[in-house]
Amino acid sequence: MSTTTLDVKTEVGSYFISNYPPFSQWKTDYVDEVRQAMASPPRDVPLGLYLHIPFCRKRCKFCYFKVFTDNTAGEIETYVSALAREIELVSQQPAMGGRPFRFVYFGGGTPSFLSVRQLTSLVDRLRANIRWDKAEEVTFECEPGTLSEPKVKALRELGVTRLSLGVENFSDRFLEENGRAHLAPEIYRAWDWIKAAAFPNVNIDLIAGMVGETWDNWRDNVRRTLELAPDSVTIYQLELPFNTVFSKDILGNQVEVPVADWPTKRAWVDFAFREMAAAGYHVSSAYTMVRDPNKVNFSYRDNLWRGSDLLATGIASFGHISGVHYQNLPEWKDYIGSLLERSELPLGRALRPTSHQLLIRELILQLKRGYLDAGYFRAKFGVDILEEWAEVWRSYVAQGYATLLPDRVELTREGLLRVDALLPPFFEPQHRGVRYT
Numbered sequence: 209m210s211t212t213t214l215d216v217k218t219e220v221g222s223y224f225i226s227n228y229p230p231f232s233q234w235k236t237d238y239v240d241e242v243r244q245a246m247a248s249p250p251r252d253v254p255l256g257l258y259l260h261i262p263f264c265r266k267r268c269k270f271c272y273f274k275v276f277t278d279n280t281a282g283e284i285e286t287y288v289s290a291l292a293r294e295i296e297l298v299s300q301q302p303a304m305g306g307r308p309f310r311f312v313y314f315g316g317g318t319p320s321f322l323s324v325r326q327l328t329s330l331v332d333r334l335r336a337n338i339r340w341d342k343a344e345e346v347t348f349e350c351e352p353g354t355l356s357e358p359k360v361k362a363l364r365e366l367g368v369t370r371l372s373l374g375v376e377n378f379s380d381r382f383l384e385e386n387g388r389a390h391l392a393p394e395i396y397r398a399w400d401w402i403k404a405a406a407f408p409n410v411n412i413d414l415i416a417g418m419v420g421e422t423w424d425n426w427r428d429n430v431r432r433t434l435e436l437a438p439d440s441v442t443i444y445q446l447e448l449p450f451n452t453v454f455s456k457d458i459l460g461n462q463v464e465v466p467v468a469d470w471p472t473k474r475a476w477v478d479f480a481f482r483e484m485a486a487a488g489y490h491v492s493s494a495y496t497m498v499r500d501p502n503k504v505n506f507s508y509r510d511n512l513w514r515g516s517d518l519l520a521t522g523i524a525s526f527g528h529i530s531g532v533h534y535q536n537l538p539e540w541k542d543y544i545g546s547l548l549e550r551s552e553l554p555l556g557r558a559l560r561p562t563s564h565q566l567l568i569r570e571l572i573l574q575l576k577r578g579y580l581d582a583g584y585f586r587a588k589f590g591v592d593i594l595e596e597w598a599e600v601w602r603s604y605v606a607q608g609y610a611t612l613l614p615d616r617v618e619l620t621r622e623g624l625l626r627v628d629a630l631l632p633p634f635f636e637p638q639h640r641g642v643r644y645t
């Protein structure tokens with residue numbers, strides 16, 4: 209998406225950039241590259257584990273993730289068995305090399321959709337092959353209405369250090385209109401249990417620009433978030449990728465969906481950042497504010513953005529091992545069949561980026577923090593990023609999005625608020641107009 213389209217209406221299409229080269233360039237034909245990488249000795253980089261739990265109580269109308277609703281207990285049991293089998297298979301790969309997991313991330317979908325019994329059974333089976341007691345961060349994503357007091361306690365006992373709560377909005381009306389499964393009272397009920405369990409780090413997710421959002425309601429969202437005083441707050445600007453319910457309404461049924469335009473969403477995030485800064489929070493990235501930077505470190509994010517290995521498990525998950533990007537099979541029967549019928553890793557598509565592409569990937573991901581250190585890239589890739597993209601930086605400085613300092617570039621607040629739109633000019637020419645996902 210170009211900066212010009214970002215000056216106006218929220219159109220259907222992807223905004224958020226989470227990897228490079230674009231996912232559309234990863235191919236089934238390259239899957240042997242992952243097999244080879246898995247069969248080779250490990251690189252000397254940190255290793256993380258991602259587990260995808262694809263179930264949700266309801267599909268939110270703005271959501272673009274791979275999720276399933278209305279599953280039977282039997283289907284969930286099948287999935288848990290497949291995931292446990294997958295962990296067993298990957299833990300035998302030479303590329304693991306006995307490395308401990310530095311960070312673990314249960315994402316979704318909604319990991320907290322699993323019952324205490326299903327969770328304990330999953331963790332027991334995983335522990336037969338892997339351990340995460342040495343991990344510096346174990347994140348678990350939760351939807352407020354799926355939590356209960358025993359479940360929150362169980363999460364703490366299972367070793368979760370960072371609980372991320374999908375609040376999104378505090379208005380019952382907007383939560384309902386956007387298809388969320390929970391209302392505000394469930395947020396407050398869950399919050400008491402979460403506080404009592406004393407997780408080292410609790411994050412709240414908000415979305416700026418849910419359908420119907422207004423300035424008055426947004427101010428109220430920010431006020432209520434600050435009242436809860438979470439360790440960190442993550443704010444996404446609502447986007448409408450092709451596969452959301454809202455996008456299908458807009459494109460197929462020609463329905464008007466009242467989503468705020470991009471300048472308004474940026475103004476909302478800016479407002480939230482200012483209010484939170486006044487309350488003592490610090491900007492940690494384009495999306496995140498933290499209360500105490502000394503206490504909260506983002507192991508998953510920071511390691512990933514510096515090129516660590518990430519073992520991806522679960523249906524459709526994305527990972528990276530020894531220089532190769534890969535994604536697991538995205539269809540239920542293929543994923544389950546591969547593991548439970550053939551005992552094979554469920555690899556779907558892959559790509560081995562060139563060294564220049566790995567440099568671009570780190571550059572665009574690290575720019576989301578709001579600054580880049582040229583020395584880091586010179587030492588790791590032998591490239592001076594300020595010279596290599598001198599034209600791009602000049603243009604961003606002229607537009608008021610960036611400031612050039614000796615050996616460093618910093619984004620201004622205006623730049624940070626639109627950071628994803630600033631990234632495609634760093635792409636190689638063949639990746640600039642291609643579909644992202």
Ligand SMILES: C[S@@+](CC[C@H](N)C(=O)[O-])C[C@H]1O[C@@H](n2cnc3c(N)ncnc32)[C@H](O)[C@@H]1O
Nearest residue numbers: 270271316317318349350351374413444446447
């Ligand atoms: C996997 S969900 C978090 C856990 C849980 N499923 C939930 O929603 O409470 C990840 C986050 O992505 C964000 N998200 C989902 N769809 C989005 C969209 N279209 N635009 C911006 N953010 C979105 C939401 O903030 C959500 O909390």
Ligand code: SF4
Nearest residue numbers: 264267268271316317
């Ligand atoms: S936003 Fe969360 S709860 Fe809603 S459908 Fe997506 S993954 Fe599920």
